[in-house]
Amino acid sequence: MTEIFGIPTVALFGQLLIGLINGSFYALLSLGLAVIFGLLNIINFTHGAQYMLGAFCAYLLLNKLGLGYWWALLIAPIVVGITGVIIERTMLKPLYKLDHLYGLLLTFGLALIIQGIFRNEYGSSGMPYPVPAELAGGKNLGFMFLPVYRGWVIVASLIVCLGTWYVIERTKLGSYLRAATENPQLVQAFGINVPRMITLTYGFGVALAAFAGVMAGPIYQVSPQMGADLIIVVFAVVVIGGMGSIMGSIVTGFGLGVIEGLTKVFYPEASNTVIFIIMAIVLLIKPAGLFGTQK
């Protein structure tokens, strides 16, 4: 058996893979948070609950309607995105003129409601979601065994993240969005419907969370609490990366996932806390975050 630094390579690459998978979810979720924050100036505490809603949507589609994974990947983000649009229109909108902290408090309350309802209905234990037949099995890469589904999660989230980056940084729609982030009044004066753009942005950010939730189903099981602790880690990721740049949140998300995976190999006791420790160090050295700008 080959070893690197006294660690068997199989274990090393195995944890690296888990790190990349976790990183995929960190990247998708922190990307959604960053997009929402850019335009709404609200930290969406409901994000974890919406990720869970995505997974439950997939679970219910499969068990009640018999619609499989690929349908879920399409339908769940749309359904959850629509609930997001409703939330934005009815509850978040009145808060824009107030202190940003109220948005945080409101979305925290919504997260409690959603998670509480699902815990009542489905209990706390996780429910399995099968890996789709097309992605079952695995491939031997020579140095490690790669389950196909896990490879798919990494590739799919990379595609979605980079696609989002492309739309925001390179297209006309994205330029409106970036302009509205800078100065909404001026953009509105040019005849662009900024309130609608804000609503759709929130819907899109939420849909990203739901998309991540559907992909998480076959890996982590579907449970009402699946997003609750994850969102706190994602907050730390957001603080580390800074919310200034889209590419920044993607890179930070994947990077921290990998670091967390490697910590599991070299010092397992710290694997739960390593991201928070990195956050503390980043705050000491560069308080605005790696890719952020201090306002």
Next chain:
Amino acid sequence: MSATQPVTGTQQPAATGQFRHQGVALALMAAFFLLGPLVLYPVFLMKVMCFALFACAFNLLIGYGGLLSFGHAMFLGTAGYASAHAAKVWGLTPELAILFGTASAALLGVVTGLLAIRRQGIYFAMITLALAQMIFFFYLQAEFTGGEDGIQAVPRGHLFGLVDLSNVWAMYAVVLVVFFGGFLLIYRTIHSPFGQVLKAIRENEPRAISLGYDTTRYKLIAYVLSGTLAGLAGATKALVFQLASLTDVHWTMSGEVVLMTLVGGLGTVFGPVVGALIIISMQNYLAQLGAWVTVVQGAIFVLCVLLFRRGIVGEIARLLRRPL
């Protein structure tokens, strides 16, 4: 946070009646907690007082410093573990155990404060939440906390080696003294020059800096003071319930203290006490509803933010046109 309305809207009154109104409110509160045990279950009231002090400490930071901490459970829990450990394993007397717990929270306040006050607004909230989660994982794995079991059967001991605190009335008196001591300290802080500078920083930090105040130091002191008093509440609570557990360090606890303060009224002197009374009663009477309690709490959050931002005491103060 420039063009936005501040979290709280306590206007500094020109009226001289300010202290009279607050004096009446203070007397009412004292009467409630002194005479309350004649009607209500004393352990319930002790719980209310511990959480009221916790919420008051939290309110000192958000209501007067404008800093929303989403990790205040780390102080409550840390002090609880420290005082429970001191009382059970080291056999310290209760007053020393409480003192040790409070000091641990103060130390934690200095360390986390130096990190957290580097950012403001929602970043501050996210950072405190993340730091508290780190502390939670630390206690989950550490040996002395007993993991999922917590530290159970903590002896209440003899106060100063003399008064047996297993007597509920002796314990009640101790909690009463701790609560009012902490409350009056916060009251004094708010009305001191220090408190005024804190309010100035909340309203307009660049201006406070331009007036020559070292705002970072003021914010750090407020943060440490708030954490220390939250610790005092946690240390006392651990002795009252003879238990220190992970519940007190979990993020749901940080959310609960936010809720108490929001319901009672952010930035009001008496709001957190009223909020704690309401939320604790609700938890006691709705306990059989199980997970629905979370749903109800979430709904209260949403309603408060959308319709009722001043909170109960804030609304009363508005009707009376006096700060409470």
